[in-house]
Amino acid sequence: MNPVLPDELLMLQRSVREFVETRLEPLSREIEERDAIPRTAIDDMAEMGLFGLGFAEDRGGQGFGKLGYCVAVEQLARTNASLWNVIGGSAGLCGTAIDVGGPDALRGRYLPDLLTARKIGAYGLSEPGAGSDAGGLQTTARRDGDGYVIDGAKTFITNAPIADVFVVFATVDRALGSKGITAFVVERDVHGLEVGPNDAKMGLHGSTTAQLFFRELRVPATQRIGEEGKGFQIALRTLDYGRMGLAAHAVGAAQRLLEACVAHAKTRAQFGKPIGVNQAIQWPIADAATEIHAARLMVYDAAARADRGERVTDRAAMAKLFATELLGRVADAAVQIHGGMGYMKELWIERAYRDARIYRIYEGTSEIQRLVIASGLLADT
Numbered sequence: 001m002n003p004v005l006p007d008e009l010l011m012l013q014r015s016v017r018e019f020v021e022t023r024l025e026p027l028s029r030e031i032e033e034r035d036a037i038p039r040t041a042i043d044d045m046a047e048m049g050l051f052g053l054g055f056a057e058d059r060g061g062q063g064f065g066k067l068g069y070c071v072a073v074e075q076l077a078r079t080n081a082s083l084w085n086v087i088g089g090s091a092g093l094c095g096t097a098i099d100v101g102g103p104d105a106l107r108g109r110y111l112p113d114l115l116t117a118r119k120i121g122a123y124g125l126s127e128p129g130a131g132s133d134a135g136g137l138q139t140t141a142r143r144d145g146d147g148y149v150i151d152g153a154k155t156f157i158t159n160a161p162i163a164d165v166f167v168v169f170a171t172v173d174r175a176l177g178s179k180g181i182t183a184f185v186v187e188r189d190v191h192g193l194e195v196g197p198n199d200a201k202m203g204l205h206g207s208t209t210a211q212l213f214f215r216e217l218r219v220p221a222t223q224r225i226g227e228e229g230k231g232f233q234i235a236l237r238t239l240d241y242g243r244m245g246l247a248a249h250a251v252g253a254a255q256r257l258l259e260a261c262v263a264h265a266k267t268r269a270q271f272g273k274p275i276g277v278n279q280a281i282q283w284p285i286a287d288a289a290t291e292i293h294a295a296r297l298m299v300y301d302a303a304a305r306a307d308r309g310e311r312v313t314d315r316a317a318m319a320k321l322f323a324t325e326l327l328g329r330v331a332d333a334a335v336q337i338h339g340g341m342g343y344m345k346e347l348w349i350e351r352a353y354r355d356a357r358i359y360r361i362y363e364g365t366s367e368i369q370r371l372v373i374a375s376g377l378l379a380d381t
């Protein structure tokens with residue numbers, strides 16, 4: 001019996017690991033080089049149940065809870081990071097916002113499709129003028145009869161080029177600040193929505209990102225998620241879960257890099273000995289192993305608390321901050337330990353190094369995670 005994970009999740013861990021190694025990893029290089037994910041890979045991940053893992057069965061999910069989701073995401077990190085990014089943007093963010101905010105009619109209409117990837121979702125919060133300060137967003141939703149008219153723009157929206165369904169945050173009254181923000185579900189074919197071209201990125205090749213433009217886009221009030229003015233709370237609650245997933249992915253990515261470093265340190269010989277006999281190689285490996293262990297426990301703790309119904313804003317922010325900063329250090333050390341080969345596209349380490357850079361930026365930068373943690377601690381001062 002594992003002291004941290006129940007047997008059921010250890011089985012899940014093993015089956016996802018095997019699926020990743022046999023079905024996804026062989027596609028990794030092609031995805032990177034073509035900057036595109038084959039639709040069959042998305043369908044395979046859906047068939048494996050990976051889109052609905054963390055959602056309750058009565059919502060169309062697999063019922064493994066947030067802990068099960070994080071355990072699986074850690075294994076999904078053992079291949080091209082863009083593959084999980086599709087799940088994270090679709091079920092992870094778009095699906096969670098609908099799940100968290102409701103009402104049941106929207107949950108019933110969209111979750112079964114999002115959690116089986118029959119539909120792909122996207123989460124539109126960030127704007128050209130409102131990234132870290134998402135509460136200052138400027139997209140408006142004007143009341144009009146029995147619906148709303150949305151005008152504005154979103155930027156860097158994961159999955160936008162391939163999405164069928166968008167969660168869009170807009171304000172019903174800019175003067176109310178974040179208390180005016182309201183969330184909507186917008187379908188792709190609706191008049192007034194334009195999706196920009198796929199953005200060229202440093203890494204995460206295969207995962208798509210684009211701008212959204214709304215010009216007099218009409219949505220019926222039945223497409224509103226939750227109550228008017230509660231959108232920012234829904235956005236933050238969704239990000240609590242998103243950040244745990246990101247932290248879990250960072251742990252898995254760092255673990256795989258560590259294993260590659262250990263193997264290379266044992267087999268690469270210089271000066272007549274394996275390079276691993278040198279303390280200069282041993283120390284970053286020891287630090288990585290120690291910090292990965294700590295980060296993993298932080299992720300599991302946050303997820304287990306979420307499954308018990310606790311609010312995990314601070315724990316999720318801590319796990320994301322710690323795990324993603326750690327991944328940056330491990331990715332850098334991995335390139336260094338692999339020497340010139342670490343810089344070559346022939347090996348996946350170079351890709352992992354570039355992919356690692358995004359974790360400290362999206363779903364709130366490291367600076368914003370510190371702000372969230374500190375504001376929780378200093379709330380009464």
Ligand SMILES: Cc1cc2nc3c(=O)[nH]c(=O)nc-3n(C[C@H](O)[C@H](O)[C@H](O)COP(=O)(O)OP(=O)(O)OC[C@H]3O[C@@H](n4cnc5c(N)ncnc54)[C@H](O)[C@@H]3O)c2cc1C
Nearest residue numbers: 123124125126131132156157158361362363364365367368
């Ligand atoms: C590949 C990719 C995918 C993305 N996917 C999505 C998505 O699906 N949906 C979505 O809504 N958004 C998405 N984003 C947007 C992402 O969440 C934002 O880029 C991120 O929150 C940072 O916002 P910004 O880029 O505007 O940076 P800015 O907010 O302009 O920040 C610039 C710098 O200033 C720092 N800073 C800002 N304010 C403070 C402060 N108060 N204290 C200290 N430092 C501060 C930041 O930490 C950062 O270092 C994505 C971004 C990328 C790159």
